[in-house]
Amino acid sequence: MEKVLNVKDIIGGQFTCEDAILLKSNFSNDNDTITLDFTGIDEVPTTFFYNLFSDLLYTTDREKSFQHIKVKNLSDISNYNKVVQGTAIM
Template sequence: MMINVREFLGNNFGIEDAIVLREEIKKNLNDGVTLDFTGMERVPSTFLTCLFSDLINKNGREAIFNAINVNNLTNYSDFARVVMGTTFLN
């Protein structure tokens, strides 16, 4: 499933909106999810942490990294560090 994050959350999203997006991801996790960040500037790592921490705790880092793809994220390294842990290096 492809989710355009900007269309899904709007332009003025906050940390709390990560919970809404996470629920949508959970519904489609078994089918694979692609998050498209087109038109968004740098996404705060706190947003990414809130978005993925519960999913990681329930499914494991590797499973989430393999099930969720991201497109057009200007700070992909932050995503990788959140999902794969702080020792992940590009």
């Protein structure tokens, strides 16, 4: 089952990195796929993605975790990739 979360609808267009906690509360612990839709948001900083995914990065297998998390409509995916791939190299 896929769950699509429109980020702007949940945390608004003017958000802070701490708002990632609010978005994270919409994640479930099952194996459903979560798609984060960034429609209407111009720039998302690396620190936002780190706050959003820090629990996953340190408590579960990185590759397995991100099989169930997808993103779409990001204007620049490089900040997402830095966090998900665990490197600043693109």
